[in-house]
Amino acid sequence: MDNSGPLQLIRIESDHTFKFQKSTISKVLLQNDIKDRNIVAISVAGAFRKGKSFLLGFLLRYLRKTYQHRQVNVSEDWLGDFNEPLKGFVWKGGSKRETTGINMWSEVFLYDKGSEKIAIILLDTQGVFDNQTTVKENVGIFSLSTLLSSVQIYNIMHQIQEDDLQNLHLFTQYGRLASSEGEVSPLQDLVFLIRDWRFPYEYDFGFYGGDSFLKSCLEVRKEQASELQDIRKELSTCFDGMKCFLMANPGEKVSSDKHFDGRLNDIAPAFVDNLKDLVPKLLAPENLVVKRIGGTTITAAEFLTYLENYVTTFNKDDVINPKSLFQTTAEASQLNVIISAKDIYSGIMDKMSEKAMKPSLFEAEHLKAKATALQKFEDVKKIGSVEMTSTFLKQLEADIANLYKSNQKRNVDKFRAFVDNSNLIASS
Ligand code: GDP
Numbered sequence: 001m002d003n004s005g006p007l008q009l010i011r012i013e014s015d016h017t018f019k020f021q022k023s024t025i026s027k028v029l030l031q032n033d034i035k036d037r038n039i040v041a042i043s044v045a046g047a048f049r050k051g052k053s054f055l056l057g058f059l060l061r062y063l064r065k066t067y068q069h070r071q072v073n074v075s076e077d078w079l080g081d082f083n084e085p086l087k088g089f090v091w092k093g094g095s096k097r098e099t100t101g102i103n104m105w106s107e108v109f110l111y112d113k114g115s116e117k118i119a120i121i122l123l124d125t126q127g128v129f130d131n132q133t134t135v136k137e138n139v140g141i142f143s144l145s146t147l148l149s150s151v152q153i154y155n156i157m158h159q160i161q162e163d164d165l166q167n168l169h170l171f172t173q174y175g176r177l178a179s180s181e182g183e184v185s186p187l188q189d190l191v192f193l194i195r196d197w198r199f200p201y202e203y204d205f206g207f208y209g210g211d212s213f214l215k216s217c218l219e220v221r222k223e224q225a226s227e228l229q230d231i232r233k234e235l236s237t238c239f240d241g242m243k244c245f246l247m248a249n250p251g252e253k254v255s256s257d258k259h260f261d262g263r264l265n266d267i268a269p270a271f272v273d274n275l276k277d278l279v280p281k282l283l284a285p286e287n288l289v290v291k292r293i294g295g296t297t298i299t300a301a302e303f304l305t306y307l308e309n310y311v312t313t314f315n316k317d318d319v320i321n322p323k324s325l326f327q328t329t330a331e332a333s334q335l336n337v338i339i340s341a342k343d344i345y346s347g348i349m350d351k352m353s354e355k356a357m358k359p360s361l362f363e364a365e366h367l368k369a370k371a372t373a374l375q376k377f378e379d380v381k382k383i384g385s386v387e388m389t390s391t392f393l394k395q396l397e398a399d400i401a402n403l404y405k406s407n408q409k410r411n412v413d414k415f416r417a418f419v420d421n422s423n424l425i426a427s428s
């Protein structure tokens with residue numbers, strides 16, 4: 001039976017706070033075979049009722065066909081039966097507004113790419129840029145999905161307007177801060193996906209026409225507002241890659257037939273051709289973009305740390321601002337290093353704790369394990385200032401001291417029991 005479905009990753013509550021559905025998401029991403037995998041996060045964001053969830057249904061179809069049992073099975077006819085209704089994220093929601101937030105598809109697609117283990121997730125955003133959503137909610141959802149995804153698909157109808165670029169302002173500010181801290185390309189791939197493209201004779205469908213169209217949109221001209229000139233100049237330095245795909249109109253049935261169930265037979269052939277072109281370029285094994293933050297790959301478990309920290313920041317700040325977002329990224333990156341350093345320490349000491357060791361020997365092992373953990377902290381590239389790093393290092397040392405205390409007590413008890421037992425045997 002197919003139990004898969006959308007899970008709410010982030011929801012905006014009626015009091016406008018951001019709620020991270022931690023337990024639901026942890027159940028999926030912290031499973032043993034998932035938590036340590038490098039994550040590939042594909043997100044689709046943009047105004048509502050513009051075919052985002054509909055597109056995600058096809059991304060899902062490709063993933064299901066291609067990634068099975070941790071292996072790949074690339075097939076030309078991944079689109080399958082042309083009479084099959086489209087399943088997946090709820091699309092065609094009518095004109096009713098949906099809950100604002102980010103949904104994650106419950107199926108995670110696993111792929112063992114040689115020694116690299118990958119987990120692919122799909123993210124759908126809802127309710128962004130509609131007139132009932134507050135600016136903070138819009139910016140929050142849009143920035144969260146952009147910061148967390150390895151590929152952000154910015155879904156736009158017809159044309160790239162000045163407003164669409166304006167929505168990217170926060171990222172250029174974020175990018176500026178990050179590069180002042182020595183980060184190169186702080187954000188990953190941004191794909192402008194233009195739906196119902198009307199001028200294929202000027203710029204052809206697909207990435208080829210899209211990239212020249214994007215270039216023309218990003219040209220700086222005197223008549224543009226100065227802030228928008230800056231965004232144009234800086235955008236390419238804050239994203240690792242920027243692309244644009246021009247997509248055909250899917251036809252009458254898709255846009256206005258209420259009985260349309262998503263079957264390919266009812267979709268304009270030009271749109272189907274676009275899908276055949278676009279989807280593998282995003283999701284084929286050789287095109288997967290693994291999530292990196294500060295140049296380091298991010299595991300599924302680390303992804304959750306970032307998410308949780310961003311949400312805390314959103315709820316603390318009145319206005320979502322690039323400075324505190326960058327600060328949060330840095331803190332979460334340090335926190336993740338602490339967690340993995342502590343795991344190393346605990347891994348070594350758990351083995352030691354199985355034995356009953358002479359306290360002096362146990363302490364020597366603790367010092368060795370601590371040195372290994374601190375070395376790990378040193379070695380991993382972290383984001384943030386020297387002061388921040390030293391604060392987190394102190395935190396790590398304190399955490400290890402606490403772990404040692406409880407392990408030491410257990411060991412001493414065990415050792416005593418062992419000595420008493422030996423004395424008993426010797427005297428009997
Ligand atoms: P979302 O709110 O952006 O997720 O939009 P949905 O995926 O729910 O789709 C909203 C409506 O737009 C549905 O009736 C779809 O059939 C229709 N639709 C999907 N893709 C396209 C497209 O590329 N162009 C047009 N005009 N309509 C589309």
Ligand code: MG
Pocket residue numbers: 049052053054090091124125126
């Ligand atoms: Mg939707």
